[in-house]
Amino acid sequence: MAFTCCHQALCGPGSIGSTLATRRGTVETFGQAARRLRGGMSLREAARRAHLDSGHLSRVEADKRPPTPLIAQALDGVYEAGGELFSLVEAHGEPWELDHGIWRPKDSELLAAAVLTTTPKAENALTLAHQWLIAEPPQVTATRAGRRIGVAQVQEVEKRVHQLRKLDDYVGGQDTHAMVTTELAATTALLRDAAYTEEIGKRLLAAIGELAQVAGWVTSDAGHHAEAERYYLVGMRAAHAGGDVAGAANNLSSLAYQVANVGDAREAVTLAKSAYAGARSAATATTKALLAERVAWAEAQIGDATAAERALGTVEEQYEHRQPADDPIWVYWLDEGEIDIMAGRVWTQLQRPLRAVPILERATAGYSDETGRETALYMTWLAESLLQANEVERAAEAATRALRLSGKAGSSRVSERLRLLRAKLAKFPGVPEVDAFEGEANASA
Incomplete structure (x- = not known):
């Protein structure tokens, strides 16, 4: 997963006649791609x-009018193109730039289109991260056309x-993915179509930022990493546009966590550090502890024990200074047990079982089977640390508990x-506990 292009996830229409794609070695414009995908269907x-409007579509196909994300999205649906046309607009269009720093209706349309597309090419995280660090938050347009909403809504x-x-907390991403992403699309449509004051608009954007983070988390848990x-x-x-700096950092830090797990861990370190610094x-203090945890995890993934330990120290220091009344609602889950779990995972990743095992044993003792996914996931880390310590029987027992919980976890991460x-x-056949684990694994396959 490489982050090299600018504004690919959130961009507007390209210039008229610009080349937009390469297909089997032949350069295509957007119009040519649209005609190809239309096939035998009449333009009308x-x-x-x-x-x-058929006349406007004709001009778009002739590359005489620029395609917008919403037009590309509509045509993708008609042609069942899987987001191909939208990806052409966003990958080669002009950057999404705010008009004198003001959030306009067109920006809400672009945000809605970016949420709804099915095949994005979001490879601009580093660019966006550094822009976010230096940019002033844009203001939301004061009025919108359509139904007016207020504080209650x-x-x-x-x-x-x-x-x-x-x-x-209780259901895995495979079960909640559709629910959360549908909610995100509906909320984004509200931002686009409703009328509201500037303050209400900023709160909506901040809420969309939080909801997008949840959507990313459950989508990643379901195994759909590009979508996440x-x-x-x-x-x-969205969080940045709503003035929610911490929410923007949480999204970037969550992306860093995913990249550390499935992509280039060195890029994950940069992303995680950018989120913390921004x-x-x-x-x-609690939020900074959470952001520092993800720095520690990324550092562990590249094998830098010194940097990881330093980041874990930052986690503990910040958490000691927490003021819960000031915290955003989304850090409610970070407690001493979760901090111990991350520390144990970091030391397991660094193959330091003498540090990892006591921490993970203590931490997992407080988890019940009601939190199936989390308990299953954490038990797998305890099992791995026990294996590193040559405690094969105990490792197999922990793995068996994780296996039994995995059936209701609904998580690709656990699997x-x-x-x-x-x-x-x-590698340890003949050990009774290992054979029992293998038997249950075969039975559940």
């Missing part, structure tokens, strides 16, 4: 299905976001961890 019928949105976040990356980038932009002056554990335990 395509326009009718996409709710477009935005409070309901905020309440629903937190309910979905709490649900993620897009949600994190959208969430960072929010340092605005975030609460992947168990797959890795199974391969490690297979």
